[in-house]
Amino acid sequence: MSTNDFRNENRIDDFQYGKTFYGTIQDKQVVVKIWQPGSHSWASNCDNAFRLRHPQLICHPNLVELIGYCRKDEHFGIVYDVKALDTLLNLILKDSLSRIQIIKIGIGFASLLEFHHKDNTPLPPYVVCNISASHIMIYQIRTGCVGYMDYRSCDEEAGDVYAYGTVLLSMLCKKVFTYEDWQINNPNVAEWAREECKTKLLSSGSDCSLVHQSFVKDPGYCCRDAMEVSKLAMQCVEYHKHDRPTMEQVVKRLMKLHVAETHTDELCINQVLLR
Numbered sequence: 001m002s003t004n005d006f007r008n009e010n011r012i013d014d015f016q017y018g019k020t021f022y023g024t025i026q027d028k029q030v031v032v033k034i035w036q037p038g039s040h041s042w043a044s045n046c047d048n049a050f051r052l053r054h055p056q057l058i059c060h061p062n063l064v065e066l067i068g069y070c071r072k073d074e075h076f077g078i079v080y081d082v083k084a085l086d087t088l089l090n091l092i093l094k095d096s097l098s099r100i101q102i103i104k105i106g107i108g109f110a111s112l113l114e115f116h117h118k119d120n121t122p123l124p125p126y127v128v129c130n131i132s133a134s135h136i137m138i139y140q141i142r143t144g145c146v147g148y149m150d151y152r153s154c155d156e157e158a159g160d161v162y163a164y165g166t167v168l169l170s171m172l173c174k175k176v177f178t179y180e181d182w183q184i185n186n187p188n189v190a191e192w193a194r195e196e197c198k199t200k201l202l203s204s205g206s207d208c209s210l211v212h213q214s215f216v217k218d219p220g221y222c223c224r225d226a227m228e229v230s231k232l233a234m235q236c237v238e239y240h241k242h243d244r245p246t247m248e249q250v251v252k253r254l255m256k257l258h259v260a261e262t263h264t265d266e267l268c269i270n271q272v273l274l275r
Contacts, residue, residue, distance in 0.1 A: 089133035114247040131163035158241035165236025
């Protein structure tokens with residue numbers, strides 16, 4: 001009823017194990033996430049549903065609130081209290097994000113993952129484990145997280161860091177890895193970025209920027225920021241997990257960007273960072 005029988009005009013996007021829809025419950029706009037029957041991830045998400053309602057977690061401004069969930073046999077769905085603009089994947093494909101919005105999402109999402117990875121007693125640290133641009137809902141350029149997965153460390157914090165790096169690269173480069181790319185064996189975003197860096201290193205002999213050329217024309221463009229955020233993203237997707245930064249280190253480095261120091265209010269930094 002909420003999604004008008006899951007009509008296609010209410011479908012937001014597909015994700016690895018199902019679909020997301022716009023919905024309405026008593027005049028409240030919500031997002032409904034439906035898992036495919038038999039999906040191996042739905043049981044773990046069902047178990048984690050209660051975690052998302054814990055007072056220790058719902059206080060984070062970048063974590064959307066869970067209204068409830070429905071489970072019947074192999075069918076599983078979750079309802080989130082969020083008036084979604086779109087998924088991050090769709091916004092990248094539509095080329096709808098400005099330089100400032102990308103940094104805002106990058107900082108907000110990094111702070112959310114940092115928050116999850118900390119010990120929030122009585123809840124232990126939590127590894128999200130299934131992160132991609134199609135799983136990130138954008139509401140007024142604020143992030144709600146629920147994949148790019150590094151199978152060498154998918155159940156560890158380093159796996160979340162890898163996934164974050166891939167999402168950050170997607171925003172910076174305006175490049176996504178689709179199911180069609182996977183079918184024809186195209187390189188994923190991290191693999192593409194490694195080759196791009198290798199080529200630029202051979203030609204220039206110095207660190208490279210992976211920021212899309214369209215952002216260079218922005219009056220507020222900062223070359224130092226472009227180099228630093230590109231370097232950070234590449235370190236997040238390092239092959240060996242021990243070479244990757246922690247999410248706490250990622251947040252600290254993002255906060256040192258020139259754009260973060262000069263656009264504090266516009267980036268809502270005081271709201272998205274919980275200290």
